[in-house]
Amino acid sequence: MDIRGRLIPSDQVKVSLGSNERRYPAVTWRCQRCGGLPTRGPCTCGKRCYYCRHCLIFGKLRTCDMLVTDARPLDSVLPSRHEALALTPDQQRIATAIERTIEQQGRLLVHAVCGAGKTPMLFPGIETALRLKKRVLITTPRADVVRELTLHVKRAFLDARIVSLFGGSEERLQLGDITISTTHQLIHYRACFDVVFIDEVDAFPYSTDRTLHRYVKRVMCRSASLILLSATPSFRNKRLPTVRLMRRYHGFPLPVPQLHFSYTPVHLIEWLHSHADKPRLVFVPTVAVLALWQERLEQAGLTAETVHAADPDRIVKVERFRTTATILLTTTILERGVTFSNVQVAVVDADVSFTAAALIQISGRVGRDAAFPSGEVIFFANDRSNALYEAIADIQRANREGFR
Ligand SMILES: [Zn+2]
Ligand SMILES: [Zn+2]
Incomplete structure (x- = not known):
C-alpha cells in the first residue's frame, strides 16, 4: 500500500x-x-x-x-502523448494559453460557454505537464462529471496512468499521473499535484462550500499551476488572467431562452406536445414538486419520468432518456455535465430559486450535438426575477461576442 x-x-x-x-x-x-x-x-x-x-x-x-x-518522494511522472485532436482555431487558442500557464506555473481562468468543447482543449496542456514530469489533477464537485471526464481522458491518453476517484470508486486512495477526482475525495491527499484543473468552478457545491476550496489548496504543490474552467465565472474568479471562448465547437450560436410569463400547466403541456418526437427535459425548482408535475402531465396523457440527486435509479433513468424521445422531469441535478442529442428544455417556476448561473447552464443543455445544433429553451415564470434577465442577457452577450 x-x-x-x-x-x-x-x-x-x-x-x-x-x-x-x-x-x-x-x-x-x-x-x-x-x-x-x-x-x-x-x-x-x-x-x-x-x-x-x-x-x-x-x-x-x-x-x-x-x-x-x-515521507518518501513520489514516483516520477511518465510522459504520455494524446491521440490526434481536431481543435477549432478558437479551441487551439485556449489550449495554447493553458499550455503556457502550465509552463510558467501560473494561474488561468478559462471562461467558455456551455458546449464550447472544453475537455479536448485540456489535452495539449496535460501532455505538456506530463512531459515536464508534473502530476495532473482534474477535479470537479460532481461524480457524474468525473465519470464522463474519465472516459474522455482515457480515450485520449491510452498509455498514461489514470486514476478516477469518486464515492465508491475502486481506485480509492490511489494516485495517477493523471488523477480525475471529485473535490470531496481530495480530503485524503496532500501536496501531490503540480497542475490542477478545476472544472465547473462556479457550480454548486464548490461555489458555496469553503471546505472544498481548502481541500484543493492542500493537494497543490508549492508552485502548482491552477486552471479554472467555468461557463459562469463569479466575480471573485474574474480577477485571474482570463481567456474567453464564446463560441460553441460546432460554430452555431447558443440557443436564447424564451420567456413565458403568467403560465398555467396547460402552457407547459402544449409546449411538450409541440416537441412530441424529441427528448424533453423539464426542470423544476425542488424535489418536492416532482411528483406533482408528474401527476399533472399524466392527467394530460403524457408519460414522464422523474429524477433527482438522491434517486437510486438516477444513472439508469438518465441512460434510458438518452435513447428515447420521452419527457424527464428533473431538479438542477441535470443542469450540467450531461449531453442529450436534440433535447428541448423547459424550466417551470423559473423565477423561483434558480440562479442566473443555473439558468445559463440549463440553457446550455440544448443544441450541444453538432447534428442538432439548435433547439428550444423556454422559461415558464409567474413573476420577474433578476436571475431570468441576467441569464438571458449573458447568453445574448456571449452570442454577440462569439460572432463578431
Ligand atoms: Zn474532520
Ligand atoms: Zn479517545
Whole structure:
C-alpha cells in the first residue's frame, strides 16, 4: 500500500513504513483531515476525546487517533502523448494559453460557454505537464462529471496512468499521473499535484462550500499551476488572467431562452406536445414538486419520468432518456455535465430559486450535438426575477461576442 502524498488514519495502514512514516494527531484544535471544528464526547479509549462530526462519512476521527503518511518522494511522472485532436482555431487558442500557464506555473481562468468543447482543449496542456514530469489533477464537485471526464481522458491518453476517484470508486486512495477526482475525495491527499484543473468552478457545491476550496489548496504543490474552467465565472474568479471562448465547437450560436410569463400547466403541456418526437427535459425548482408535475402531465396523457440527486435509479433513468424521445422531469441535478442529442428544455417556476448561473447552464443543455445544433429553451415564470434577465442577457452577450 502506497500512501505517499496521502494522509490517512493509522488503522487503515496495513504495512510497516519504518523510518519513512510520519504520524500526526488526527484531531487537535481542529480536525486535521477536513479542517472542521471538533466536538467533545465519551470515547472508546476511556477518556473524553474530541472527535470530528464533519467528516464522519470517511470514518470517525478522535483526539486519540493518528494520521499517517509516507515521507518518501513520489514516483516520477511518465510522459504520455494524446491521440490526434481536431481543435477549432478558437479551441487551439485556449489550449495554447493553458499550455503556457502550465509552463510558467501560473494561474488561468478559462471562461467558455456551455458546449464550447472544453475537455479536448485540456489535452495539449496535460501532455505538456506530463512531459515536464508534473502530476495532473482534474477535479470537479460532481461524480457524474468525473465519470464522463474519465472516459474522455482515457480515450485520449491510452498509455498514461489514470486514476478516477469518486464515492465508491475502486481506485480509492490511489494516485495517477493523471488523477480525475471529485473535490470531496481530495480530503485524503496532500501536496501531490503540480497542475490542477478545476472544472465547473462556479457550480454548486464548490461555489458555496469553503471546505472544498481548502481541500484543493492542500493537494497543490508549492508552485502548482491552477486552471479554472467555468461557463459562469463569479466575480471573485474574474480577477485571474482570463481567456474567453464564446463560441460553441460546432460554430452555431447558443440557443436564447424564451420567456413565458403568467403560465398555467396547460402552457407547459402544449409546449411538450409541440416537441412530441424529441427528448424533453423539464426542470423544476425542488424535489418536492416532482411528483406533482408528474401527476399533472399524466392527467394530460403524457408519460414522464422523474429524477433527482438522491434517486437510486438516477444513472439508469438518465441512460434510458438518452435513447428515447420521452419527457424527464428533473431538479438542477441535470443542469450540467450531461449531453442529450436534440433535447428541448423547459424550466417551470423559473423565477423561483434558480440562479442566473443555473439558468445559463440549463440553457446550455440544448443544441450541444453538432447534428442538432439548435433547439428550444423556454422559461415558464409567474413573476420577474433578476436571475431570468441576467441569464438571458449573458447568453445574448456571449452570442454577440462569439460572432463578431
Ligand atoms: Zn474532520
Ligand atoms: Zn479517545
